[in-house]
Amino acid sequence: MTHYDIHSIRADFPILKTKVNGYPLVYLDNGATTQKPQSVINAITDYYTQINSNVHRGVHHLSQLATDAYEVTRRKLSEFINAAQDYEVILTNGTTHSINLVAHCYGKQFVKEGDEIIISAMEHHSNIVPWQMLCEEQGAKLRVVPINDEGELDMGAYQAMLNERVKLVSITYVSNTLGTLNPIKEITKLAHDHGIPVLVDGAQAIQHLHVDVQALDVDFFAFSGHKMYGPTGVGVLYGKEKWLDQMPPYQGGGDMIKEVRFEKTIYNELPFKFEAGTPNIEAGICLGAAVDYIKTIGLSQIALYETELLKYATKALSEIDQIRFIGTAKEKSSVISFLVNGAHPYDVGVILDKLGIAVRTGHHCTQPLMERFGIPGTVRASIAMYNTKEEIDLLVSAVKRAASMLL
């Protein structure tokens, strides 16, 4: 597609026709989860009506169809992020599961007393708490890269933190609260200069910009299916083979073994070593359908469109006197967080909801970040490929109305 046909894209998402309190739904909570195109919805029904069966087990016809479809998804995901090998793509339940897997398996193997893990001040709780748990367990120290008032990483402070005690850097690509787009390539290069591997939380990046894990040279990359137009309950942990090979398994059970004896179990090869038990098969297969959908629109087209929309929204909202933006980094993607007249974000959210506009309010699973800005939370509008300028106009007039009500 050369022309970005927003009308036909919107027509692919049936839920966008919803009316809320008599108003057309304006869905701007895409940072929490995205809506699903009909092709993804159909894939769920097709799976259950045509090939439902367990994977990696049976010799029978249906089991082979299910296994093939599941493995085709791995192939598609691997290609989507340009992994060197398909078996470097571990299918998980989502970003949270992926990060916990690394904290547990990499942590157990490589993090010892006195070691350090680096995260940043803008991390989602799921890229904070697993590291706190690991550090507590191992007697290691969690170090936090500070940010400036715009919501940009302090790269000087980051560089000063890198030393031989640091065993991992774990940083988000795009902040789900501020929209800040972090310089991952540079972050990774600096860490690698000290021999330190890097995990990237890609939950807010994978649906907005082209991700090439080899070009970025990251060691781990985590994301969720449900934020990229796919189903809940499935996600990805990409890991470089050299790390995955050295890490012990996460959970024990079926599928992750080659041979089980009471005396000793031999673990399966990658990726199955990290995939114990029956996976979320239908979600995995549907995630493949979501990748197909994104590819038919084209990620570079989506990125262009969304960048334009973000600019439009930022400008339009900035014309409201009572607005205060939280997160004004030079490099941003898809997220606008703000406060209105100093009112509690929840009160703004309720008024917007009455007018059919879905935004997220609160701390967005980034409480330490809210503390950094000295606020309880924000109103967050987060955009996806199907949002329009008309919807932004509706948001702006609703925020104006909220501003006049919440004096």
Ligand SMILES: *Cc1c(COP(=O)(O)O)cnc(C)c1O
């Ligand atoms: C949503 C999100 C997560 C957690 O993803 P789950 O799908 O809930 O596991 C982690 N990091 C960021 C930046 C997110 O936006």
